[in-house]
Amino acid sequence: MKLSLEEFTAITVYQVGALKGFLDRENIPLNHVKPHGVLYGMMCRDYEIAKAVMKGIPDGVPIIGLPNSIMEHAANDLGTPFMAELYGDVKYTKDGFLILDRKKKPWKLEDVRTHVTQQLEEEGVTSVDGNFVPLPVKDYPVTICCHSDSPGCLDIIRTTKEVIDEYNG
Known part of the structure; x- marks a missing residue:
């Protein structure tokens, strides 16, 4: 329909x-x-x-x-009004779209740290095929989403918060 x-x-x-x-x-x-x-x-x-x-x-x-x-x-x-959303636990395609897994795969916490840091500091992310995807956010309030159904979600959230706290100094 x-x-x-x-x-x-x-x-x-x-x-x-x-x-x-x-x-x-x-x-x-x-x-x-x-x-x-x-x-x-x-x-x-x-x-x-x-x-x-x-x-x-x-x-x-x-x-x-x-x-x-x-x-x-x-x-x-x-x-x-627009608020930019970044992700702690979702990967991106080379075209900047999100890759939503039907069954979430675990993340290594060092990968979460790198992923979130890059989005905040470089206003972009490395896609699954290795390309840099711009995610310009400087003109907007920024939110970061982490999913409760990701394996190890509490550790993903803690790591994401640590990166945000470091970024905000």
């Missing part, structure tokens, strides 16, 4: 509205929206879908997304 662009917007309005209802009940502001999974990937590859989803986000609420992607460009074109 293929969704229309209007349906992407409507689903986003519905889901963000439901979340906002729970937040409002607790007097907590909606700080950001972060699409997940397949939708995130679609937004990184399809400009019209990215715009349709962003039209469902309340004005002024930032979206978290992949830097140097179609999602970033759509956010900038629509005036949606």
Whole structure:
């Protein structure tokens, strides 16, 4: 089943509205929206879908997304605040897309350290085929995602936090 662009917007309005209802009940502001999974990937590859989803986000609420992607460009074109997302435990293709493993593979902690350090210090990452992929983030607030279903996730998070603390000095 293929969704229309209007349906992407409507689903986003519905889901963000439901979340906002729970937040409002607790007097907590909606700080950001972060699409997940397949939708995130679609937004990184399809400009019209990215715009349709962003039209469902309340004005002024930032979206978290992949830097140097179609999602970033759509956010900038629509005036949606953008927060750049880097990853502690996901590899990248030579085109800057994420490689999402159906079954997560373990990471060596020294590889996590190198991976996160490179993204922060060089604003880019080495892809799985050895190419440097630019991930320009200097113009945005930056978030770093680590997945709870990665083997050794707590150690990945601890290592990522150590790198961030060192980077922030």
